[in-house]
Amino acid sequence: xxxxxxxxxxxxxxIGLESxxxxxxxxxxxxxxxxxxxLYNASDSFGQGTRKCQQYLDSAIRLxxxxxxxxxxxxxxxxxxxxxxxxxxxMDKAVELKPWLYLGNRGWCRYKFLKDYEGALSDLKRLxxxxxxxxxxxxxxxxxxxxxMALCERELGHYPEAFAxxxxxxxxxxxxxxMEWIGNYDYLHRAVTRIRIKDFTRALSDLDKQIVKxxxxxxxxxxxxxxxxxxGMEEAAKASFEKAxxxxxxxxxxxxxxxxxMADAIYLxxxxxxxxx
Amino acid sequence: MxxxxxxxxxxxxxxxxxxxxxxxxxxxxxxxxxxxxxxxxILPIDSIPDEVGDLSFDPSRDDxxxxxxxxxxxxxxxxxxxxxxxxxxxxxxxxxxxxxEGSDRKDQDGYLTIRFIINCKGETGWFRVLELDSSYHxxxxxxxxxxxxxxxTKQLKGWEPAAYKDKVYDSYxxxxxxxxxxxxxxxxx
Numbered sequence: 197x198x199x200x201x202x203x204x205x206x207x208x209x210x211i212g213l214e215s216x217x218x219x220x221x222x223x224x225x226x227x228x229x230x231x232x233x234x235l236y237n238a239s240d241s242f243g244q245g246t247r248k249c250q251q252y253l254d255s256a257i258r259l260x261x262x263x264x265x266x267x268x269x270x271x272x273x274x275x276x277x278x279x280x281x282x283x284x285x286x287m288d289k290a291v292e293l294k295p296w297l298y299l300g301n302r303g304w305c306r307y308k309f310l311k312d313y314e315g316a317l318s319d320l321k322r323l324x325x326x327x328x329x330x331x332x333x334x335x336x337x338x339x340x341x342x343x344x345m346a347l348c349e350r351e352l353g354h355y356p357e358a359f360a361x362x363x364x365x366x367x368x369x370x371x372x373x374x375m376e377w378i379g380n381y382d383y384l385h386r387a388v389t390r391i392r393i394k395d396f397t398r399a400l401s402d403l404d405k406q407i408v409k410x411x412x413x414x415x416x417x418x419x420x421x422x423x424x425x426x427x428g429m430e431e432a433a434k435a436s437f438e439k440a441x442x443x444x445x446x447x448x449x450x451x452x453x454x455x456x457x458m459a460d461a462i463y464l465x466x467x468x469x470x471x472x473x
Numbered sequence: 474m475x476x477x478x479x480x481x482x483x484x485x486x487x488x489x490x491x492x493x494x495x496x497x498x499x500x501x502x503x504x505x506x507x508x509x510x511x512x513x514x515i516l517p518i519d520s521i522p523d524e525v526g527d528l529s530f531d532p533s534r535d536d537x538x539x540x541x542x543x544x545x546x547x548x549x550x551x552x553x554x555x556x557x558x559x560x561x562x563x564x565x566x567x568x569x570x571x572x573x574e575g576s577d578r579k580d581q582d583g584y585l586t587i588r589f590i591i592n593c594k595g596e597t598g599w600f601r602v603l604e605l606d607s608s609y610h611x612x613x614x615x616x617x618x619x620x621x622x623x624x625x626t627k628q629l630k631g632w633e634p635a636a637y638k639d640k641v642y643d644s645y646x647x648x649x650x651x652x653x654x655x656x657x658x659x660x661x662x
Contacts, residue, residue, distance in 0.1 A: 245525040277526030277549060278586045278647035278662075284609040310584065311651060311659040452558070454551040456662040463562050 219265065232260035236269065245273030264293035268301070275305055276455065291319075299323040300341055304334040308456050313348040320345050329364075339379050340365040347459050350389050362386045380410050381451070381458075388419055388460045396423045414444035415451055418462050421470060437470045526645060528590060528599045539598030541590060541643050548635050548644040550662075556591070556633040557646055557662075564629065565660050568650070571625045578655020581614055582607045587626045588647040593634045597646075600627060607653075614652065622650060 218240060221233035232255075239252035253270040256263055271286035287305075290298040303319030306312040320341055324331045331341035342365030349358035366386060369377050387402035403420045406413075421436035444450050444464055451461035522529070527547070530537075541547065550557060557564060583606040590599045602619055606612035613619070626648065635644035651659035 243524075247521055247523055250521060250525060273525040276551065277645065278588050278649060279526060279603060280584060280586065280609060280649075281603065281605055281611060309661060310649065311661050454558075457558070457561055465562065 224260075226260065229260035229263060232256035232263050232266060235259070236263070236266050239269070245277065262293055264290045264298065267293065268298055275309055280310065295322070296326055299326065300331055301335045304336075304339075304341065304344055307344050307348055308334075311351070313351045317345060317348045317352075320348070338381070340369060340382075343379060343382050343385065346389070347385060350392070355389065355393055358389055359386075362389070375409065378409060381413075381460075383409055384413065384416055384419065385460055387423075391419060391423055391426070394426070396427050399423045412443055412448040413450060414440045414448055414467065415460060415462050416440075417443060418467055418470070419460075425470075425473075434471070437467055441467045441471065526588065528588065528601060528645070530599065535599050539596055540592065541599075542593035543643060546642060547590060548637075548642045550635070550644055550646045552644070553635045553637045553642070555635060555644065555646065556595075557648070560631075561660075564648075567629060568622070568625055568648075568660070569657065572621060572657055574656050575617060578615065578618065581618055581655040582653050583612050583614070584609075584649055584651055585614055585619060585622060586647050586649040587623060588645065589626065590643055591632045591634055591646055592643045593641045595632045595634050597627070597629070597632055615655075618652065618655060 218237055219233050221230050221237065224230040224233050235252045235256040239249045239256070242249035242252070250270060250273075253266050256266040257270065260266070267286050268290035271283050271290065274280070274283035274286065283305075287298070287302050291302050299319050300323045303316045303323065306319065307316035320331060323341070324345070331345075333339065334341055334344055342361045346358045346361035346365060349355075349361060362382075362385075366378060366382050383402045383406035387399040387406065390396070390399035390402060400420065400423050403416055403423065406416045417436045417440035421433045421440060424430075424433035424436055440462075441464070442448065444462075444467060451458040526549075583604065586603040586605075588601045588603065589597050591597050600623060602623055604612050604614055604619065632646075634641040636642070647662070649661045650657050651661070
């Protein structure tokens with residue numbers, strides 16, 4: 197390894213301009229890890245999942261096996277492309293090295309990409325304890341992880357546990373920080389959970405709050421229609437389904453995600469079916 | 474300078490790759506490379522395809538009548554709006570209606586993923602099956618499960634090619650079946 201200082205100096209002179217600068221490599225004391233950091237930054241010059249990008253990250257890992265960020269980054273294209281075996285092999289190493297940083301990400305990915313509700317909960321509960329019950333946001337920033345935990349519990353049929361996590365992710369956040377810190381989908385998910393246990397009054401209350409938070413999702417009015425119809429308010433239900441159709445097809449939004457179907461997302465056919473009743 | 478051309482940095486990187494021992498994880502990096510190439514062997518990182526997850530024609534299992542319009546530009550399903558995302562409800566109903574469960578499958582737990590290409594004409598081919606147990610370890614489902622899901626996927630028609638700005642493209646798609654006791658309990662993505 198006598199060539200190492202030469203390689204190091206060559207790398208340091210060549211990579212600087214290519215670096216996207218995501219990480220501050222001067223924080224690394226070990227020169228091999230500082231070099232790995234620069235490779236990690238330089239990998240950003242290539243498309244995610246390309247051979248060159250993976251080569252840079254692979255080299256970073258080999259230079260600095262304790263570099264959790266590189267283990268995580270090399271795992272991502274495997275996840276997005278359905279190769280969960282290799283995703284876990286890399287991701288697990290990132291989690292092993294920095295559980296406080298990657299347990300939440302792994303749990304969220306298990307929820308989102310694999311609907312592995314049991315596994316996601318296992319990761320997120322561990323993180324919740326580790327971070328003293330402030331697990332932070334999901335990997336894409338869409339959710340407080342307490343909401344993801346609530347959705348996992350709900351899908352497993354554990355409704356009391358689901359509501360306990362909804363309360364942490366919604367009510368506690370509202371009390372501490374205000375409405376602007378509530379997620380864009382949170383009230384709707386809790387409303388759907390209440391509909392599942394036939395608590396239509398509280399479901400409608402949550403849907404009202406969802407409209408205050410953001411009132412242009414077709415889902416909000418679709419589920420409002422479901423709750424109205426279940427409580428015998430047929431005219432209100434029809435008006436709500438009509439509004440859902442309008443928002444879905446013309447001047448609103450519905451739940452979409454480029455990677456995976458979102459929880460509680462609806463299709464136009466769902467609205468049409470209710471309107472045809 | 475074109476950033477995609479190999480420069481001195483890459484050349485030195487390759488020297489470094491020769492000097493640094495391979496990491497054990499690469500020995501297990503096998504799932505999307507042709508069968509037999511990866512199992513039990515260390516794969517040099519250079520041997521991975523141009524892109525993670527790329528598929529290529531295998532005459533031993535692929536229909537020679539299926540062709541990709543432009544092998545150099547196969548999109549991922551998430552690069553554009555995909556047919557799957559917009560028609561998931563019908564696709565899942567198709568699998569649930571077509572899949573025949575058995576009573577002798579109590580130990581059949583895990584994830585079965587089928588990855589394939591939808592070409593620019595909306596035809597599908599180059600199907601690959603990836604199988605994991607519920608702890609994410611390599612696993613082989615009974616042929617009556619994996620073979621059945623593979624056949625159903627091959628027979629599923631009506632796909633539309635990925636489109637962007639009025640132009641159609643080949644694209645990769647995958648479907649993952651969560652199986653418990655031999656029954657399909659969830660789908661993703």
